[in-house]
Amino acid sequence: MPNSHKLPWWRTNVNYQIYLRSFKDANGDGIGDLQGLLEKIDYLATLGIQALWLTPFYPSPMKDFGYDVADFKMVDPLFGDLSTLEQLVKKAHHNGLKLITDLILNHTSEAHPWFVDSRKDRKNPKRDWYIWADPKADGTPPNNWLSVFGGSAWEWDQPSGQYYLHTFLKEQPDLNWRNPEVKEAMLEVMRFWIDLGVDGFRLGCAHHLLKDPQLQDNPPAKPSHPRKDIGPYDMQQHLHDKGHPDLHPLFRELRHFLDNYRPEFPRLGFGELHGCSWEEWVSYYGQNDDELHMPINFNLMNTPWKATAVREVVERVESILPDWAWPNYALGSHDDPRLVTRVGEAQGRIAAVLLLTLRGTPTIYYGEEIGMTDMEIPHEREQDTWGLRMPGLGRDGARTPMQWSPRGNANFSPADPEKYWLPVNPNHHEVNVASQLIRTESMLTLYRRLLFLRANTKALQVGSYQGLDFAPDDCYFYLRAHRSERFLVALNFADQVRECPLPEQFNQGLILVSTHEREEKNLAGNLVLEKNEGLVVKLQ
Ligand code: NOJ
Numbered sequence: 001m002p003n004s005h006k007l008p009w010w011r012t013n014v015n016y017q018i019y020l021r022s023f024k025d026a027n028g029d030g031i032g033d034l035q036g037l038l039e040k041i042d043y044l045a046t047l048g049i050q051a052l053w054l055t056p057f058y059p060s061p062m063k064d065f066g067y068d069v070a071d072f073k074m075v076d077p078l079f080g081d082l083s084t085l086e087q088l089v090k091k092a093h094h095n096g097l098k099l100i101t102d103l104i105l106n107h108t109s110e111a112h113p114w115f116v117d118s119r120k121d122r123k124n125p126k127r128d129w130y131i132w133a134d135p136k137a138d139g140t141p142p143n144n145w146l147s148v149f150g151g152s153a154w155e156w157d158q159p160s161g162q163y164y165l166h167t168f169l170k171e172q173p174d175l176n177w178r179n180p181e182v183k184e185a186m187l188e189v190m191r192f193w194i195d196l197g198v199d200g201f202r203l204g205c206a207h208h209l210l211k212d213p214q215l216q217d218n219p220p221a222k223p224s225h226p227r228k229d230i231g232p233y234d235m236q237q238h239l240h241d242k243g244h245p246d247l248h249p250l251f252r253e254l255r256h257f258l259d260n261y262r263p264e265f266p267r268l269g270f271g272e273l274h275g276c277s278w279e280e281w282v283s284y285y286g287q288n289d290d291e292l293h294m295p296i297n298f299n300l301m302n303t304p305w306k307a308t309a310v311r312e313v314v315e316r317v318e319s320i321l322p323d324w325a326w327p328n329y330a331l332g333s334h335d336d337p338r339l340v341t342r343v344g345e346a347q348g349r350i351a352a353v354l355l356l357t358l359r360g361t362p363t364i365y366y367g368e369e370i371g372m373t374d375m376e377i378p379h380e381r382e383q384d385t386w387g388l389r390m391p392g393l394g395r396d397g398a399r400t401p402m403q404w405s406p407r408g409n410a411n412f413s414p415a416d417p418e419k420y421w422l423p424v425n426p427n428h429h430e431v432n433v434a435s436q437l438i439r440t441e442s443m444l445t446l447y448r449r450l451l452f453l454r455a456n457t458k459a460l461q462v463g464s465y466q467g468l469d470f471a472p473d474d475c476y477f478y479l480r481a482h483r484s485e486r487f488l489v490a491l492n493f494a495d496q497v498r499e500c501p502l503p504e505q506f507n508q509g510l511i512l513v514s515t516h517e518r519e520e521k522n523l524a525g526n527l528v529l530e531k532n533e534g535l536v537v538k539l540q
Pocket of ligand 1: 064067068104168172204205272334335
């Protein structure tokens with residue numbers, strides 16, 4: 001295998017995000033589970049990815065579908081039990097797959113025993129494990145901080161006469177990471193999962209862990225502030241309720257733990273951060289590779305789908321990262337509209353070529369490999385509290401069941417489809433794994449080709465990146481090179497044919513992957529790209 005033993009696994013792997021509720025239901029309750037996932041490990045291993053990022057499976061009242069955790073060291077019976085999770089770790093490892101679990105550090109469920117104790121009374125030893133504050137003189141919340149999901153970030157607790165902070169739902173109280181006991185309790189959670197064999201953590205809401213201890217008001221947003229259009233929350237500059245400078249020493253401690261708890265096999269810290277400037281984002285890698293291994297990079301998801309804009313993002317990443325830091329890219333997640341919904345099917349194929357040939361660890365969102373799209377969810381079936389509270393912001397459309405087959409309601413579950421937690425997208429008759437596996441022109445075949453090529457090509461895994469200026473309008477060309485191996489990636493973002501003469505050092509080569517099934521053809525001086533065509537060419 002080309003994987004160099006000197007490089008950490010997370011640099012050469014391709015990650016695949018599994019939204020567990022929607023992947024595969026084995027027990028027939030209409031909700032995906034661990035046993036269902038176990039049954040699909042062979043699919044994942046042959047797809048050609050090398051790591052799974054699994055969304056939360058912990059006991060939870062499911063107000064935020066598992067991101068409201070009531071016990072960090074257990075499995076919710078809805079998803080299985082600890083022994084199924086152990087089997088999953090074993091089977092994943094046996095198939096060469098690493099397992100990254102989602103660990104929500106910022107908050108718990110209100111049903112977590114820590115919070116149950118904390119809200120009992122002001123003298124409870126767990127009181128300070130959460131962020132409590134007195135009202136202002138007029139009884140209103142301590143400051144102007146807002147919840148991401150709408151409304152004030154403070155909830156009044158009548159019996160104890162104080163407000164508690166919740167950056168997300170009121171059922172998700174924020175932990176107080178300034179209390180050393182909280183930190184120790186969370187390290188204990190990480191030890192538990194590492195001992196069970198997990199390879200890394202997606203550190204959920206890492207950006208929010210520390211806030212201003214003085215609880216100062218946030219100023220209004222500057223017009224230039226990066227925004228995601230999530231309503232009033234966007235109207236503030238989140239100066240005091242997230243991204244506090246004290247995050248750096250905290251991340252250093254977490255990194256030290258991840259690197260040293262089992263020094264023979266350091267664990268990955270893959271941190272979730274949204275809406276930060278490039279400078280802030282890169283700062284979370286640390287000064288000298290001593291904070292997060294990789295702060296997740298969602299920037300391409302919020303970039304206009306144009307050759308120049310996409311190139312600009314990639315080159316920003318390339319120029320801003322220190323030599324020792326490793327890039328990463330994601331084009332979808334359970335919190336955002338799906339890739340093909342955003343850019344269309346033809347450009348979805350270009351996006352696949354881009355994601356799997358850039359320098360940096362790619363993360364594929366489940367179903368992206370078959371081109372799943374968002375579904376309009378009928379109001380009576382809507383689940384996401386965010387969407388129910390703030391119409392238009394719901395995330396259900398991107399979380400519908402995985403489409404395994406054209407028949408049997410996509411073969412997601414043996415349950416009556418009315419009982420599926422979310423409906424199956426009616427396009428599963430065309431967009432599904434079984435049909436696409438046997439079609440050479442399918443999205444799935446394209447992903448499999450790209451994944452196979454990446455897994456077997458040093459230049460694509462670890463080679464250098466160079467943007468190429470001779471690309472015609474609406475095209476983005478780049479070179480990936482390692483020693484004598486050189487690959488030209490040519491992407492046409494236009495719905496029109498584009499043609500360009502190739503400079504001498506680029507004009508001899510063999511097409512290894514094409515979105516238009518032109519594999520095994522030779523380049524001959526002039527490059528003609530069909531509309532929406534992407535190519536990976538091995539140069540001579
Ligand atoms: C991060 C998760 O990605 C998102 O789905 C969730 O709603 C928030 N954390 C809040 O728990």
